[in-house]
Amino acid sequence: MSYQVDEKGYYGEFGGAYIPEMLYPNVEELRSRYLKIMQEESFQKEFKDLLREYVGRPTPLYYAKRFSEKYGTKVYLKREDLCHTGAHKVNNTIGQILMAQKLGKKRIIAETGAGQHGVATATVCALMGMECIVYMGEIDIERQAPNVARMKMLGAKVVPAKSGSKTLKDATNEAIRDWINNPVDTHYIIGSVVGPHPYPDMVARFQSVISEEIKYQLKEKEGKEDPDYVVACVGGGSNAAGAYYHYLDNPKVGIIAVEAAGKGIDSGESAATSALGNAGIIHGSKTLLMQTGDGQITEPYSISAGLDYPGVGPMHANLFTSGRGEFISITDEAAMKAGLELAKLEGIIPAIETSHALAIFEDRKFKEDDIVVINLSGRGDKDLNTYIDYFNL
Numbered sequence: 001m002s003y004q005v006d007e008k009g010y011y012g013e014f015g016g017a018y019i020p021e022m023l024y025p026n027v028e029e030l031r032s033r034y035l036k037i038m039q040e041e042s043f044q045k046e047f048k049d050l051l052r053e054y055v056g057r058p059t060p061l062y063y064a065k066r067f068s069e070k071y072g073t074k075v076y077l078k079r080e081d082l083c084h085t086g087a088h089k090v091n092n093t094i095g096q097i098l099m100a101q102k103l104g105k106k107r108i109i110a111e112t113g114a115g116q117h118g119v120a121t122a123t124v125c126a127l128m129g130m131e132c133i134v135y136m137g138e139i140d141i142e143r144q145a146p147n148v149a150r151m152k153m154l155g156a157k158v159v160p161a162k163s164g165s166k167t168l169k170d171a172t173n174e175a176i177r178d179w180i181n182n183p184v185d186t187h188y189i190i191g192s193v194v195g196p197h198p199y200p201d202m203v204a205r206f207q208s209v210i211s212e213e214i215k216y217q218l219k220e221k222e223g224k225e226d227p228d229y230v231v232a233c234v235g236g237g238s239n240a241a242g243a244y245y246h247y248l249d250n251p252k253v254g255i256i257a258v259e260a261a262g263k264g265i266d267s268g269e270s271a272a273t274s275a276l277g278n279a280g281i282i283h284g285s286k287t288l289l290m291q292t293g294d295g296q297i298t299e300p301y302s303i304s305a306g307l308d309y310p311g312v313g314p315m316h317a318n319l320f321t322s323g324r325g326e327f328i329s330i331t332d333e334a335a336m337k338a339g340l341e342l343a344k345l346e347g348i349i350p351a352i353e354t355s356h357a358l359a360i361f362e363d364r365k366f367k368e369d370d371i372v373v374i375n376l377s378g379r380g381d382k383d384l385n386t387y388i389d390y391f392n393l
């Protein structure tokens with residue numbers, strides 16, 4: 001049994017492509033061509049060259065000495081925070097813009113909530129000189145002014161979604177509408193391992209460079225490719241999918257997924273999908289999501305914008321229900337404390353998303369000689385105001 005996607009686009013019972021008929025040609029074009037394109041030598045060369053020269057890969061696998069001493073185990077940090085634009089998201093947008101070019105597309109659309117994926121998309125569009133339209137909820141545009149400014153500086157057009165709750169899901173609806181109307185010349189860049197097949201698998205493959213590097217870097221440092229555990233925070237699940245990818249079918253490596261409990265799992269203000277969700281369809285795939293008894297999506301909550309999502313990608317839904325992954329949820333409070341602690345122990349200010357992964361060590365104990373790799377998904381610059389307000393800095 002494999003935890004990778006099967007040929008029909010499923011991870012166990014999760015995944016698939018539950019899309020309106022009018023979107024079928026777009027998704028089918030991508031599905032029928034993505035693997036062949038990704039295997040072309042010219043594609044691999046362009047992708048690897050850009051990851052090296054533009055993104056700054058490989059990112060270091062850093063042994064966190066003081067953090068390790070504090071928690072009595074060996075902790076390595078995979079430094080995705082050092083990627084250009086400050087997080088792992090650009091690995092995926094670089095891959096997808098190259099894919100769009102190979103498919104002959106001229107125009108890029110995306111949706112964004114907190115703006116991080118919008119910035120990563122606008123960045124690669126500027127790099128390639130391609131037209132970029134980012135849909136964003138009207139309320140999110142107000143809340144995330146710095147990222148809106150970044151996207152504009154990078155030449156993207158930010159289009160407000162004014163319907164519904166004026167947030168991420170409304171922006172998604174607008175992006176889908178655009179794609180239906182522009183099936184020939186437009187590629188839709190989805191920002192995580194979510195959406196209809198083949199997106200979860202394609203995005204996981206682009207992000208899999210993370211675990212590809214961990215393997216040889218750990219071999220250099222510890223004489224073996226396999227850590228005892230790989231830990232990552234899960235919003236949609238793309239940084240986690242990349243960190244787990246080459247270990248999924250290796251049962252000797254423990255997989256730990258960390259979700260946002262928000263103000264507590266039972267508080268009504270949470271984004272802990274594995275604890276609170278059940279099977280349903282969101283964003284074109286069957287997965288676990290937070291919903292009411294009659295199937296309406298529940299508004300999620302987390303202090304970190306990147307984890308504030310009511311579902312998880314189908315790979316993670318399967319890791320949870322099969323028991324392959326250990327799922328832990330962390331409150332706002334514990335995450336904020338862990339972020340401040342990493343700053344003081346290692347001189348690294350993490351994104352608040354990442355702080356959730358760092359917070360598990362308070363309760364989850366490891367053996368002294370365990371090797372635990374934490375995927376440090378992003379840096380905390382974007383979160384400085386939240387840290388300032390929270391700690392009265």
Ligand SMILES: *Cc1c(COP(=O)(O)O)cnc(C)c1O
Pocket residue numbers: 087088089116191192193233234235236237238239240306307351353354377378379
């Ligand atoms: C967007 C983001 C996340 C959450 O997205 P995933 O797809 O779950 O990785 C996590 N960390 C950072 C720094 C982010 O920007």
